[in-house]
Amino acid sequence: MQEYVSEAIVLKKQPLGDCDIRYSFFTRRFGKMIAKAKSARKITSKLAGHLEPGNLVRVRFIEKTGLQITDALKEKKIEIALEHLSFLSDILPEGEVEPALWALCAAGHCAPSEALRVLGWDPEHAACATCDSIRVYSFHTNSQEFFCERCSMKGKGNGIVLIENIVTH
Ligand SMILES: [Zn+2]
Structure with missing residues:
Protein backbone atom coordinates (compact mmCIF):
# COMPACT_ATOMS: atom_id res chain seq x y z
CA MET A 1 0.00 0.00 0.00
CA GLN A 2 1.42 3.35 -1.09
CA GLU A 3 1.96 5.78 1.76
CA TYR A 4 2.77 9.48 1.64
CA VAL A 5 4.11 11.67 4.43
CA SER A 6 4.69 15.39 4.05
CA GLU A 7 4.34 18.76 5.62
CA ALA A 8 1.24 20.35 4.13
CA ILE A 9 -0.94 23.42 4.33
CA VAL A 10 -4.65 22.70 4.60
CA LEU A 11 -6.28 24.69 1.79
CA LYS A 12 -9.92 23.70 1.87
CA LYS A 13 -12.35 21.24 3.42
CA GLN A 14 -15.72 20.08 2.18
CA PRO A 15 -18.23 17.60 3.57
CA LEU A 16 -18.45 14.44 1.49
CA GLY A 17 -21.60 12.43 1.99
CA ASP A 18 -22.88 12.12 5.52
CA CYS A 19 -19.75 11.61 7.49
CA ASP A 20 -16.63 11.97 5.38
CA ILE A 21 -14.66 15.16 4.74
CA ARG A 22 -12.71 15.95 1.60
CA TYR A 23 -9.57 18.03 2.11
CA SER A 24 -7.36 19.88 -0.31
CA PHE A 25 -3.71 20.16 0.76
CA PHE A 26 -0.68 21.93 -0.60
CA THR A 27 2.08 19.52 0.39
CA ARG A 28 5.76 20.34 0.41
CA ARG A 29 6.84 17.04 -1.13
CA PHE A 30 4.05 16.25 -3.59
CA GLY A 31 2.30 19.50 -4.48
CA LYS A 32 -1.47 19.68 -4.22
CA MET A 33 -3.22 16.55 -2.98
CA ILE A 34 -6.88 15.83 -2.46
CA ALA A 35 -7.61 13.35 0.29
CA LYS A 36 -10.54 12.32 2.38
CA ALA A 37 -10.95 11.69 6.04
CA LYS A 38 -13.26 8.74 6.49
CA SER A 39 -16.00 8.87 9.04
CA ALA A 40 -15.82 12.46 10.21
CA ARG A 41 -17.50 11.71 13.47
CA LYS A 42 -14.74 9.43 14.54
CA ILE A 43 -12.14 11.80 13.17
CA THR A 44 -13.64 14.83 14.85
CA SER A 45 -12.16 13.96 18.17
CA LYS A 46 -8.78 12.93 16.86
CA LEU A 47 -7.80 14.78 13.69
CA ALA A 48 -10.30 17.44 12.73
CA GLY A 49 -8.83 20.07 15.04
CA HIS A 50 -5.51 19.68 13.25
CA LEU A 51 -7.07 19.91 9.81
CA GLU A 52 -8.44 23.45 9.77
CA PRO A 53 -7.69 25.52 6.63
CA GLY A 54 -4.53 27.58 7.19
CA ASN A 55 -2.89 25.00 9.43
CA LEU A 56 0.53 23.75 8.51
CA VAL A 57 0.45 20.09 9.42
CA ARG A 58 2.50 16.96 9.12
CA VAL A 59 0.14 14.61 7.37
CA ARG A 60 0.14 10.95 6.39
CA PHE A 61 -1.95 9.55 3.53
CA ILE A 62 -2.50 6.10 2.18
CA GLU A 63 -3.70 5.18 -1.29
CA LYS A 64 -6.83 3.13 -0.78
CA THR A 65 -9.64 3.75 -3.26
CA GLY A 66 -8.35 7.33 -3.42
CA LEU A 67 -6.15 9.05 -0.90
CA GLN A 68 -7.14 8.76 2.71
CA ILE A 69 -5.75 10.67 5.64
CA THR A 70 -4.48 8.40 8.36
CA ASP A 71 -2.74 10.91 10.59
CA ALA A 72 -2.25 14.66 10.93
CA LEU A 73 -0.44 16.81 13.42
CA LYS A 74 -0.67 20.58 13.48
CA GLU A 75 2.70 22.34 13.55
CA LYS A 76 1.50 25.91 13.29
CA LYS A 77 -1.22 28.18 12.00
CA ILE A 78 -0.34 30.26 8.96
CA GLU A 79 -1.89 33.69 8.59
CA ILE A 80 -3.33 33.40 5.10
CA ALA A 81 -6.87 34.55 4.27
CA LEU A 82 -9.33 31.73 3.62
CA GLU A 83 -10.14 33.03 0.12
CA HIS A 84 -6.44 32.98 -0.74
CA LEU A 85 -6.18 29.37 0.41
CA SER A 86 -9.20 28.52 -1.66
CA PHE A 87 -7.69 30.31 -4.67
CA LEU A 88 -4.53 28.21 -4.32
CA SER A 89 -6.63 25.10 -4.20
CA ASP A 90 -8.29 26.15 -7.48
CA ILE A 91 -5.15 27.01 -9.44
CA LEU A 92 -2.64 24.40 -8.27
CA PRO A 93 -2.43 21.31 -10.45
CA GLU A 94 -2.55 18.05 -8.52
CA GLY A 95 0.71 16.29 -7.83
CA GLU A 96 3.12 18.96 -9.09
CA VAL A 97 5.79 19.99 -6.62
CA GLU A 98 6.13 23.77 -6.25
CA PRO A 99 9.09 24.46 -3.93
CA ALA A 100 9.22 28.24 -4.47
CA LEU A 101 5.52 28.64 -3.78
CA TRP A 102 5.75 26.33 -0.80
CA ALA A 103 8.47 28.52 0.74
CA LEU A 104 6.34 31.64 0.28
CA CYS A 105 3.19 30.08 1.68
CA ALA A 106 4.95 28.52 4.64
CA ALA A 107 6.17 32.04 5.46
CA GLY A 108 2.61 33.35 5.22
CA HIS A 109 2.92 35.17 1.89
CA CYS A 110 0.37 33.92 -0.49
CA ALA A 111 -1.71 36.67 -2.01
CA PRO A 112 -3.12 35.65 -5.41
CA SER A 113 -0.83 38.08 -7.28
CA GLU A 114 2.26 36.55 -5.62
CA ALA A 115 1.07 33.01 -6.16
CA LEU A 116 0.35 33.69 -9.84
CA ARG A 117 3.76 35.27 -10.35
CA VAL A 118 5.57 32.30 -8.82
CA LEU A 119 3.52 29.87 -10.90
CA GLY A 120 4.43 31.68 -14.10
ZN1 LIG B 1 -10.64 44.07 -20.95
Whole structure:
Protein backbone atom coordinates (compact mmCIF):
# COMPACT_ATOMS: atom_id res chain seq x y z
CA MET A 1 0.00 0.00 0.00
CA GLN A 2 1.42 3.35 -1.09
CA GLU A 3 1.96 5.78 1.76
CA TYR A 4 2.77 9.48 1.64
CA VAL A 5 4.11 11.67 4.43
CA SER A 6 4.69 15.39 4.05
CA GLU A 7 4.34 18.76 5.62
CA ALA A 8 1.24 20.35 4.13
CA ILE A 9 -0.94 23.42 4.33
CA VAL A 10 -4.65 22.70 4.60
CA LEU A 11 -6.28 24.69 1.79
CA LYS A 12 -9.92 23.70 1.87
CA LYS A 13 -12.35 21.24 3.42
CA GLN A 14 -15.72 20.08 2.18
CA PRO A 15 -18.23 17.60 3.57
CA LEU A 16 -18.45 14.44 1.49
CA GLY A 17 -21.60 12.43 1.99
CA ASP A 18 -22.88 12.12 5.52
CA CYS A 19 -19.75 11.61 7.49
CA ASP A 20 -16.63 11.97 5.38
CA ILE A 21 -14.66 15.16 4.74
CA ARG A 22 -12.71 15.95 1.60
CA TYR A 23 -9.57 18.03 2.11
CA SER A 24 -7.36 19.88 -0.31
CA PHE A 25 -3.71 20.16 0.76
CA PHE A 26 -0.68 21.93 -0.60
CA THR A 27 2.08 19.52 0.39
CA ARG A 28 5.76 20.34 0.41
CA ARG A 29 6.84 17.04 -1.13
CA PHE A 30 4.05 16.25 -3.59
CA GLY A 31 2.30 19.50 -4.48
CA LYS A 32 -1.47 19.68 -4.22
CA MET A 33 -3.22 16.55 -2.98
CA ILE A 34 -6.88 15.83 -2.46
CA ALA A 35 -7.61 13.35 0.29
CA LYS A 36 -10.54 12.32 2.38
CA ALA A 37 -10.95 11.69 6.04
CA LYS A 38 -13.26 8.74 6.49
CA SER A 39 -16.00 8.87 9.04
CA ALA A 40 -15.82 12.46 10.21
CA ARG A 41 -17.50 11.71 13.47
CA LYS A 42 -14.74 9.43 14.54
CA ILE A 43 -12.14 11.80 13.17
CA THR A 44 -13.64 14.83 14.85
CA SER A 45 -12.16 13.96 18.17
CA LYS A 46 -8.78 12.93 16.86
CA LEU A 47 -7.80 14.78 13.69
CA ALA A 48 -10.30 17.44 12.73
CA GLY A 49 -8.83 20.07 15.04
CA HIS A 50 -5.51 19.68 13.25
CA LEU A 51 -7.07 19.91 9.81
CA GLU A 52 -8.44 23.45 9.77
CA PRO A 53 -7.69 25.52 6.63
CA GLY A 54 -4.53 27.58 7.19
CA ASN A 55 -2.89 25.00 9.43
CA LEU A 56 0.53 23.75 8.51
CA VAL A 57 0.45 20.09 9.42
CA ARG A 58 2.50 16.96 9.12
CA VAL A 59 0.14 14.61 7.37
CA ARG A 60 0.14 10.95 6.39
CA PHE A 61 -1.95 9.55 3.53
CA ILE A 62 -2.50 6.10 2.18
CA GLU A 63 -3.70 5.18 -1.29
CA LYS A 64 -6.83 3.13 -0.78
CA THR A 65 -9.64 3.75 -3.26
CA GLY A 66 -8.35 7.33 -3.42
CA LEU A 67 -6.15 9.05 -0.90
CA GLN A 68 -7.14 8.76 2.71
CA ILE A 69 -5.75 10.67 5.64
CA THR A 70 -4.48 8.40 8.36
CA ASP A 71 -2.74 10.91 10.59
CA ALA A 72 -2.25 14.66 10.93
CA LEU A 73 -0.44 16.81 13.42
CA LYS A 74 -0.67 20.58 13.48
CA GLU A 75 2.70 22.34 13.55
CA LYS A 76 1.50 25.91 13.29
CA LYS A 77 -1.22 28.18 12.00
CA ILE A 78 -0.34 30.26 8.96
CA GLU A 79 -1.89 33.69 8.59
CA ILE A 80 -3.33 33.40 5.10
CA ALA A 81 -6.87 34.55 4.27
CA LEU A 82 -9.33 31.73 3.62
CA GLU A 83 -10.14 33.03 0.12
CA HIS A 84 -6.44 32.98 -0.74
CA LEU A 85 -6.18 29.37 0.41
CA SER A 86 -9.20 28.52 -1.66
CA PHE A 87 -7.69 30.31 -4.67
CA LEU A 88 -4.53 28.21 -4.32
CA SER A 89 -6.63 25.10 -4.20
CA ASP A 90 -8.29 26.15 -7.48
CA ILE A 91 -5.15 27.01 -9.44
CA LEU A 92 -2.64 24.40 -8.27
CA PRO A 93 -2.43 21.31 -10.45
CA GLU A 94 -2.55 18.05 -8.52
CA GLY A 95 0.71 16.29 -7.83
CA GLU A 96 3.12 18.96 -9.09
CA VAL A 97 5.79 19.99 -6.62
CA GLU A 98 6.13 23.77 -6.25
CA PRO A 99 9.09 24.46 -3.93
CA ALA A 100 9.22 28.24 -4.47
CA LEU A 101 5.52 28.64 -3.78
CA TRP A 102 5.75 26.33 -0.80
CA ALA A 103 8.47 28.52 0.74
CA LEU A 104 6.34 31.64 0.28
CA CYS A 105 3.19 30.08 1.68
CA ALA A 106 4.95 28.52 4.64
CA ALA A 107 6.17 32.04 5.46
CA GLY A 108 2.61 33.35 5.22
CA HIS A 109 2.92 35.17 1.89
CA CYS A 110 0.37 33.92 -0.49
CA ALA A 111 -1.71 36.67 -2.01
CA PRO A 112 -3.12 35.65 -5.41
CA SER A 113 -0.83 38.08 -7.28
CA GLU A 114 2.26 36.55 -5.62
CA ALA A 115 1.07 33.01 -6.16
CA LEU A 116 0.35 33.69 -9.84
CA ARG A 117 3.76 35.27 -10.35
CA VAL A 118 5.57 32.30 -8.82
CA LEU A 119 3.52 29.87 -10.90
CA GLY A 120 4.43 31.68 -14.10
CA TRP A 121 1.33 33.80 -14.70
CA ASP A 122 2.88 37.17 -13.91
CA PRO A 123 0.18 39.85 -13.61
CA GLU A 124 2.81 42.48 -14.43
CA HIS A 125 3.23 41.13 -17.93
CA ALA A 126 -0.35 40.12 -18.51
CA ALA A 127 -3.06 41.68 -20.63
CA CYS A 128 -6.83 41.41 -20.63
CA ALA A 129 -7.89 38.34 -22.60
CA THR A 130 -10.81 40.25 -24.11
CA CYS A 131 -9.54 43.75 -24.92
CA ASP A 132 -5.76 43.57 -24.46
CA SER A 133 -5.71 46.26 -21.76
CA ILE A 134 -2.59 45.91 -19.64
CA ARG A 135 -4.36 47.07 -16.49
CA VAL A 136 -5.31 43.59 -15.36
CA TYR A 137 -7.80 43.41 -12.54
CA SER A 138 -8.80 39.78 -12.15
CA PHE A 139 -7.78 36.25 -12.97
CA HIS A 140 -10.23 33.62 -14.10
CA THR A 141 -9.21 30.31 -12.56
CA ASN A 142 -11.17 28.12 -14.97
CA SER A 143 -9.77 29.56 -18.20
CA GLN A 144 -6.49 30.79 -16.63
CA GLU A 145 -6.91 34.21 -18.23
CA PHE A 146 -6.54 37.75 -16.94
CA PHE A 147 -9.16 40.45 -17.39
CA CYS A 148 -9.28 44.23 -16.95
CA GLU A 149 -11.86 45.74 -14.63
CA ARG A 150 -14.39 46.51 -17.35
CA CYS A 151 -14.24 43.05 -18.90
CA SER A 152 -14.31 41.39 -15.45
CA MET A 153 -17.71 43.00 -14.89
CA LYS A 154 -19.13 41.42 -18.01
CA GLY A 155 -19.49 38.30 -15.98
CA LYS A 156 -17.22 35.40 -16.68
CA GLY A 157 -19.14 33.67 -13.91
CA ASN A 158 -17.46 31.56 -11.26
CA GLY A 159 -13.76 31.47 -10.81
CA ILE A 160 -12.95 35.17 -11.06
CA VAL A 161 -10.43 36.24 -8.45
CA LEU A 162 -9.54 39.87 -7.96
CA ILE A 163 -5.85 40.63 -7.87
CA GLU A 164 -4.89 43.04 -5.16
CA ASN A 165 -2.01 45.47 -5.57
CA ILE A 166 -3.03 46.05 -9.14
CA VAL A 167 0.02 46.70 -11.19
CA THR A 168 0.15 49.83 -13.29
CA HIS A 169 2.64 49.71 -16.09
ZN1 LIG B 1 -10.64 44.07 -20.95
